[in-house]
Amino acid sequence: MKALIIGATGATGKDLVQLLLQDPDYTEVVVLVRRTGGIVHPKLTELIVDFDNLESVSGSIRGDVWFSCLGTTLKAAGSKKKQWHIDYEIPAQFAEIAKKNGIPRAVLVSAYGASATSNIFYSKMKGQLEEHIASLAFDQYIIFKPGMLLRKDTDRSSERVIAGVLRVLNGIGILRKHRPLPTSLLAEKLAQAPKTLSPGLHIIELDKIFD
Secondary structure (H helix, E strand, O other): OEEEEEOOOOHHHHHHHHHHHHOOOOOEEEEEEOOOOOOOOOOEEEEEOOHHHHHHHHHHOOOOEEEEOOOOOHHHHOOHHHHHHHHHHHHHHHHHHHHHOOOOEEEEEOOOOOOOOOOOHHHHHHHHHHHHHHHOOOOEEEEEEOOOEEOOOOOOHHHHHHHHHHHHHHHOOOOHHHOOEEHHHHHHHHHHHHHHOOOEEEEEEHHHHOO
16 A cells, blocks of 8 residues: 655654554555655655645645644644644645545544534644545545553653653553553554554544554
8 A cells, every 4th residue: 555644753653654664565655744854765755845835746645545643732833823724724635635636545643532513722623624534535534533642752841741640540540541642552553544444434532542
């Protein structure tokens, strides 16, 4: 299979790229990035793109499955408008191009609690993206809804603190459904899903990702 990835430079995306390059079922891996990641591999193609002008590379958005690991925080984006652009507009446009070009499978990393009817900006944004991609009617559409992600060597102090608290609570049987999820495990599930799941819509909630 030929796979395409947006969000390949984030923690989950990096793990996914490495897994796909090692997986013999994936014969080509195309990553769309703003700048090179420095990885050299015979199966890997880097497309350096301006995400504000995806149409300029639309002819290269062809393959068997596409993955979106794209996302940012409000703090990193600087405003809700910029976060909306990164988390909704870019993957939505990519999905539209992928559908137009006949890519049959879509795999989206969304978020726990995402809902188009939520009163929370982030959850509503993610839910609206889920619904927009669903409206495009891919042959296979897989949505992962992870919660707290454990990134290797994270520099986010709040992330380390929250993860530590959750581990303690999980250890005594509290909030085990919401235990932190290593990005490496999420990437593993992402890579396997298009190969093992049937056509149609699949929503993989947080507790099911661990199963």
